[in-house]
Amino acid sequence: MTVVAPAVAERFRPGQFVAVAVGGEHTSLLARRCLPVYEVKPDYGGTVEFVFSADDPGSRWLASRRSRDALDLIGPLGRPFPLPRDPAACLLIGGAHGSSGLFALADALRQRDCKVHFVLAAPHAHQVYGALSAQRIGDSSTVITRDGSLGTAGMLPDLLPGIIDRTEADVIYAAGPTGLLSAVSGIASALGIPCQVSLGELLGETGACGIGVCASCVLPVIGDDGHTRMVRACVEGPVLRGERIRWNDLGTIPLDALGGPRAPQTALEAAP
Numbered sequence: 001m002t003v004v005a006p007a008v009a010e011r012f013r014p015g016q017f018v019a020v021a022v023g024g025e026h027t028s029l030l031a032r033r034c035l036p037v038y039e040v041k042p043d044y045g046g047t048v049e050f051v052f053s054a055d056d057p058g059s060r061w062l063a064s065r066r067s068r069d070a071l072d073l074i075g076p077l078g079r080p081f082p083l084p085r086d087p088a089a090c091l092l093i094g095g096a097h098g099s100s101g102l103f104a105l106a107d108a109l110r111q112r113d114c115k116v117h118f119v120l121a122a123p124h125a126h127q128v129y130g131a132l133s134a135q136r137i138g139d140s141s142t143v144i145t146r147d148g149s150l151g152t153a154g155m156l157p158d159l160l161p162g163i164i165d166r167t168e169a170d171v172i173y174a175a176g177p178t179g180l181l182s183a184v185s186g187i188a189s190a191l192g193i194p195c196q197v198s199l200g201e202l203l204g205e206t207g208a209c210g211i212g213v214c215a216s217c218v219l220p221v222i223g224d225d226g227h228t229r230m231v232r233a234c235v236e237g238p239v240l241r242g243e244r245i246r247w248n249d250l251g252t253i254p255l256d257a258l259g260g261p262r263a264p265q266t267a268l269e270a271a272p
């Protein structure tokens, strides 16, 4: 969907998102939809394009908007992708529709004389987003589907080490489902490659306000001091360092998180 939003287009940086109210004036749903931005353009004073799948009542309402309808939208929101200071070989990994958030990043990296290599992974061909654009923009582009219906058949974690080797990647950027981001972060960390992941998809599922006040998007992240803190994906993210996220503890508040519940230290303490 493309909307005219000059103020958003002017300030946008790759990796940021918009929060859209859905449901209309009288039937509005409480939760906004937090949607990664695909692209901004100077057309009509400044347009913003985002991609979403119409698979629930709110997004179906959004998909049914017509030309010239007004939308209640705020943005750009969140922490963008940090860009390398010097030209670098960058590997951009997108899972299913999550890859839509990587194309504006590719443009920004190009402007810094970086190499851009795309990997688009999905279970099936119809879930791959942006294969042609990736081919057009990237120095290389690899499509992986689990069932082999498009590109190479296989699983991303199995093929990724070879792709990293071939592209001589200095840095990895990834966006998509949390399972994919977790796997990519683990491999990047093992190989000592910096990895920035966008939790746009997680935010789309859990986020509600998009501005840091509802706490519905919190996740445990390890800080520079080694302590775990609960951070908000919409404000401290959606882009975070992959190896800092406690992937196995998503959806929980770990006992050792600062400010979180603590495990009893002794049997005595545990007694009523």
Ligand code: FES
Pocket: 206, 207, 208, 209, 210, 211, 212, 213, 214, 215, 216, 217, 218, 232, 233, 234, 235
């Ligand atoms: S979506 Fe409300 S705090 Fe993040």
